[in-house]
Amino acid sequence: MGDLVVRVGRSLRSLGKEGIAALVALLVTVNYAALYFAYFQFYVSFGLSPGDVGHTRTKLLQESTLGMVARLFWASQWRADVVAASLAGTAIVAFVLRRRAGDGARPRREDVAGTLLVGVVVACAVLLASAYAEAARTARALGNEVRRHGHIVIATVRRPAPADGDGKDPLYLPMLDMRAVPVAVVPKKDTALPALTDGCLLLLGQADDQVVLFDYSRRAVVRIPAGDVSVVTYPALRDFPGERLPVSCKQ
Numbered sequence: 001m002g003d004l005v006v007r008v009g010r011s012l013r014s015l016g017k018e019g020i021a022a023l024v025a026l027l028v029t030v031n032y033a034a035l036y037f038a039y040f041q042f043y044v045s046f047g048l049s050p051g052d053v054g055h056t057r058t059k060l061l062q063e064s065t066l067g068m069v070a071r072l073f074w075a076s077q078w079r080a081d082v083v084a085a086s087l088a089g090t091a092i093v094a095f096v097l098r099r100r101a102g103d104g105a106r107p108r109r110e111d112v113a114g115t116l117l118v119g120v121v122v123a124c125a126v127l128l129a130s131a132y133a134e135a136a137r138t139a140r141a142l143g144n145e146v147r148r149h150g151h152i153v154i155a156t157v158r159r160p161a162p163a164d165g166d167g168k169d170p171l172y173l174p175m176l177d178m179r180a181v182p183v184a185v186v187p188k189k190d191t192a193l194p195a196l197t198d199g200c201l202l203l204l205g206q207a208d209d210q211v212v213l214f215d216y217s218r219r220a221v222v223r224i225p226a227g228d229v230s231v232v233t234y235p236a237l238r239d240f241p242g243e244r245l246p247v248s249c250k251q
Contacts, residue, residue, distance in 0.1 A: 028061065034132040035060055035176075038139045042178045045143030046204065046214060046221050053205025053212050055177075063177065135176055146180040146202065150216040150245035153180040154235060180204060180214065182234040182245065191228040200249035203231060217249045 039050040039060070050060070145151035180202040187193050197217035204212045204221070211231055213222045237243050 031128075031132075032057075032061055034136075035063060038132060038136040038176055039178065041136050041140035042143040042176070043204070045140075045147045048204070048212070048221065052207055054207040055205070056207075139176060139178060142178065142180075146214065146216075147219070150200070150202070150249055151180065152182060152202070152237060152240055152243045152245070153178055154237070182240065183213070184232040184234070185211075185213070185224065186230040186232065188228055188230060193224065193229065194222055196222065197249065200245055202245070203233065216245050 036050060039055055043050055043053060051057075142151065142153055146153060183201050183203040184198070185193065185196060185201060195218070196213070197215050200215060200217040202214045202216060204214055206212060206226060209226045210223045211226050211229065213224065214220070215222055234240075240246075
């Protein structure tokens with residue numbers, strides 16, 4: 001196994017521009033697929049796909065690329081996988097070095113560097129996989145909460161600890177740009193709107209000039225031409241105890 005790790009490390013270190021470009025393309029593709037799967041878990045609760053609410057392929061590709069580092073850092077803050085991956089990497093390095101030392105030969109610097117690189121790659125892969133798995137589970141649970149209990153979703157982020165004593169607020173780390181935001185719909189001119197329950201509407205997104213709403217009281221998804229209405233959002237969660245729509249909306 002030690003020789004295999006060394007060979008893999010050498011291959012990683014010897015990647016040319018084409019190899020690096022292919023590796024990056026593969027990584028972006030895998031991230032896109034995992035991200036789409038996580039979004040799908042949320043919107044399928046409403047009989048929708050990510051594209052129905054504006055999460056196009058271009059947007060998901062951009063988010064999968066830019067958000068990868070945030071997800072990796074987010075996972076490393078709370079997953080025990082960090083410890084496991086670090087221990088596994090250390091064990092691999094120790095195994096290789098001990099084996100070579102036993103032969104009376106001092107390990108070559110490039111072999112040590114390659115082995116450490118393999119450990120880092122494996123640790124990052126484990127962390128990203130765990131982060132996306134957790135995101136998918138969270139998305140599925142949130143979708144059910146919105147549909148069943150009128151739960152409000154502003155965005156899925158890594159919730160930071162309370163502000164420090166010095167008053168500095170910690171940064172929010174984005175995970176998924178999902179939303180189910182309380183809104184009021186105001187018709188423009190004399191536009192006739194479909195039946196809507198005032199005070200019980202959640203905005204899911206917008207795509208193809210269609211505003212996509214969830215009427216929690218009626219448990220119905222409603223699409224309205226964006227040019228026919230003005231949508232007023234209410235992002236202040238303090239106005240919604242428990243981060244849910246009023247109990248009166250539940251019939």
